[in-house]
Amino acid sequence: MHQPHEHLFRYLADQAAWIEALIDADLQTVNDAELLDVLRHALLAGGKRVRPMLVLAAASLVGAARPQEQATVRSLALCVEYLHVASLLHDDVIDNAEQRRGRPAANTLWGGSRVILAGDFLHARAMTLAGAAAGAGAITILGQAISRMVEAEFLQHRMAAERRRSIDAYLQVVAGKTAALIAAACELGALAGGGGANERTALARYGTKLGLAFQVVDDLLDYLGDPAKTGKQVGNDFAEGKMTLPLLLAIQRASPEKRADIDRLLDQPASQEAFGEMRRVLERLGGFALARQQAAAMIDDALAALTPFADCPEKSVLTGLARYVLERQR
Amino acid sequence: MHQPHEHLFRYLADQAAWIEALIDADLQTVNDAELLDVLRHALLAGGKRVRPMLVLAAASLVGAARPQEQATVRSLALCVEYLHVASLLHDDVIDNAEQRRGRPAANTLWGGSRVILAGDFLHARAMTLAGAAAGAGAITILGQAISRMVEAEFLQHRMAAERRRSIDAYLQVVAGKTAALIAAACELGALAGGGGANERTALARYGTKLGLAFQVVDDLLDYLGDPAKTGKQVGNDFAEGKMTLPLLLAIQRASPEKRADIDRLLDQPASQEAFGEMRRVLERLGGFALARQQAAAMIDDALAALTPFADCPEKSVLTGLARYVLERQR
Numbered sequence: 001m002h003q004p005h006e007h008l009f010r011y012l013a014d015q016a017a018w019i020e021a022l023i024d025a026d027l028q029t030v031n032d033a034e035l036l037d038v039l040r041h042a043l044l045a046g047g048k049r050v051r052p053m054l055v056l057a058a059a060s061l062v063g064a065a066r067p068q069e070q071a072t073v074r075s076l077a078l079c080v081e082y083l084h085v086a087s088l089l090h091d092d093v094i095d096n097a098e099q100r101r102g103r104p105a106a107n108t109l110w111g112g113s114r115v116i117l118a119g120d121f122l123h124a125r126a127m128t129l130a131g132a133a134a135g136a137g138a139i140t141i142l143g144q145a146i147s148r149m150v151e152a153e154f155l156q157h158r159m160a161a162e163r164r165r166s167i168d169a170y171l172q173v174v175a176g177k178t179a180a181l182i183a184a185a186c187e188l189g190a191l192a193g194g195g196g197a198n199e200r201t202a203l204a205r206y207g208t209k210l211g212l213a214f215q216v217v218d219d220l221l222d223y224l225g226d227p228a229k230t231g232k233q234v235g236n237d238f239a240e241g242k243m244t245l246p247l248l249l250a251i252q253r254a255s256p257e258k259r260a261d262i263d264r265l266l267d268q269p270a271s272q273e274a275f276g277e278m279r280r281v282l283e284r285l286g287g288f289a290l291a292r293q294q295a296a297a298m299i300d301d302a303l304a305a306l307t308p309f310a311d312c313p314e315k316s317v318l319t320g321l322a323r324y325v326l327e328r329q330r
Numbered sequence: 331m332h333q334p335h336e337h338l339f340r341y342l343a344d345q346a347a348w349i350e351a352l353i354d355a356d357l358q359t360v361n362d363a364e365l366l367d368v369l370r371h372a373l374l375a376g377g378k379r380v381r382p383m384l385v386l387a388a389a390s391l392v393g394a395a396r397p398q399e400q401a402t403v404r405s406l407a408l409c410v411e412y413l414h415v416a417s418l419l420h421d422d423v424i425d426n427a428e429q430r431r432g433r434p435a436a437n438t439l440w441g442g443s444r445v446i447l448a449g450d451f452l453h454a455r456a457m458t459l460a461g462a463a464a465g466a467g468a469i470t471i472l473g474q475a476i477s478r479m480v481e482a483e484f485l486q487h488r489m490a491a492e493r494r495r496s497i498d499a500y501l502q503v504v505a506g507k508t509a510a511l512i513a514a515a516c517e518l519g520a521l522a523g524g525g526g527a528n529e530r531t532a533l534a535r536y537g538t539k540l541g542l543a544f545q546v547v548d549d550l551l552d553y554l555g556d557p558a559k560t561g562k563q564v565g566n567d568f569a570e571g572k573m574t575l576p577l578l579l580a581i582q583r584a585s586p587e588k589r590a591d592i593d594r595l596l597d598q599p600a601s602q603e604a605f606g607e608m609r610r611v612l613e614r615l616g617g618f619a620l621a622r623q624q625a626a627a628m629i630d631d632a633l634a635a636l637t638p639f640a641d642c643p644e645k646s647v648l649t650g651l652a653r654y655v656l657e658r659q660r
Binding site: 029030031032034035087090093094112113114116117118119120121123124125127128130131132135136138139140142143144146147149150151153154155157158 | 361362364420424443446454458461462466469477479483485487488
């Protein structure tokens with residue numbers, strides 16, 4: 001069978017090897033052997049390295065030649081990966097997570113205290129790299145992204161506690177938790193590559209829409225994914241009572257009776273039967289189709305943001321990534 | 331009775347009011363109401379505001395006129411206080427602390443998750459302020475201070491777990507946990523005031539020695555302080571099995587028999603009787619006198635670092651603060 005995303009996957013794999021070598025070299029600055037163990041576990045656990053790849057591709061799009069070899073690009077690629085991993089470390093402590101990427105989460109091996117501190121270290125190192133590479137402009141972009149991530153987590157906790165059914169609040173959470181750092185990666189790449197204000201805005205917009213669509217597809221896969229492909233069980237969001245987009249859109253269109261059905265399913269203990277029934281209710285109400293339409297519209301916006309840029313291999317990577325986000329089955 | 335530190339206290343109180351007004355104004359940038367509650371609780375709980383005061387005084391020493399009115403000085407003063415409070419927030423989660431400055435710790439009111447996130451927010455805001463005010467130079471100073479704080483906490487955890495008796499390791503922990511950010515505050519003030527490399531180094535040295543001496547005196551007060559003056563019970567370090575300087579110096583001078591006495595006291599459950607006996611053992615071995623000598627030598631070094639600077643009211647504040655650190659009873 002033809003593999004339509006082969007070019008994208010090859011590019012991602014190449015860049016992943018590049019960023020892992022950068023991480024490895026940068027960790028030489030860590031003195032404490034135990035801290036180094038925590039950081040190596042967290043940073044060198046695989047992962048697609050999408051955020052550093054976006055820094056690189058965005059720098060190319062605004063005209064940087066051989067961005068991999070530019071110190072500014074390298075530092076900013078490293079720093080977005082560090083901030084991403086710092087947020088995963090703190091999230092795993094917050095959620096008391098046991099697993100991350102199929103391995104024990106760092107907090108299960110070293111305890112929450114050391115993992116909070118390791119996150120703080122990565123945060124500081126990321127800011128130091130960004131400041132040295134690109135000055136206050138880069139720090140401001142990252143600082144805003146982190147502020148939005150934190151405010152989104154506060155909002156998400158409240159949404160869960162109050163079981164709020166607001167599509168606006170949902171989108172605000174996703175914009176902060178997932179899209180803000182992806183948009184920052186794109187904008188930093190444009191900054192490092194010497195892009196102007198319009199180019200920076202366009203690439204940040206691409207990143208925002210890509211991040212939003214990514215999360216909506218994630219929501220869909222949690223109801224409709226094939227565990228053999230995704231590698232994880234479906235129904236986790238349902239079991240946790242998470243108000244994700246297919247559910248919120250279904251509730252919006254439901255009659256009072258159907259809403260009562262949904263409430264009953266959310267209130268009873270999670271089971272395979274309850275999950276199956278919820279899936280049928282959402283299907284009939286069009287929750288999945290509507291969520292997919294929204295994701296497709298977001299990806300259209302992401303692609304539209306790229307139209308001002310000249311064709312180049314990296315533009316194909318960014319358009320390919322956007323299409324893959326919509327089509328992915330895992 | 332004559333109050334020898336009156337000038338210092340008046341200056342500290344004035345600057346505390348100034349920094350609290352800056353915090354209050356800066357918190358306008360926070361959107362989420364609940365996050366704002368956590369931050370206000372943590373940031374507006376009193377405290378001497380020594381670190382921002384050091385930014386201000388150091389800027390004056392290198393020749394800045396009316397530093398309170400300079401935007402760079404204001405941002406850097408705010409940012410060192412934010413980083414200090416961010417570290418207190420994360421420390422209180424790590425230690426599961428119930429109280430902070432005589433009030434419930436933020437984690438007891440909002441839970442550890444929100445407090446970890448609030449610390450991350452302050453961290454990001456601090457870096458954004460520092461970058462915008464003074465660029466990569468300020469970020470590098472702060473990033474190094476945070477790295478040292480984190481590495482010191484890792485070392486401290488190991489020292490406690492292994493009950494290590496190393497004076498070098500003790501000093502390394504204190505240099506990172508307490509002195510690094512105080513030194514950074516002094517160095518940032520010199521930077522903001524337009525000081526040269528020598529002035530920056532001298533003020534950083536003042537801060538390092540001041541921070542070290544502060545902690546050694548804290549160790550002494552935990553054995554010898556008057557609860558009526560300190561407002562806290564003595565013997566906390568002993569009860570926690572902390573290897574502080576008076577204890578380490580006493581062990582260094584002890585005969586094998588006396589060492590066995592000390593080990594026995596450390597191994598048995600903490601009690602008023604055991605604490606009283608430990609205090610007598612350390613007294614006889616000269617642990618307190620030696621620790622006080624070391625603190626005095628550190629303060630001499632701190633004062634020596636200030637000799638190149640011309641006399642001015644702020645120099646009197648810094649020399650007064652150094653003498654107060656040694657003489658304080660609380």
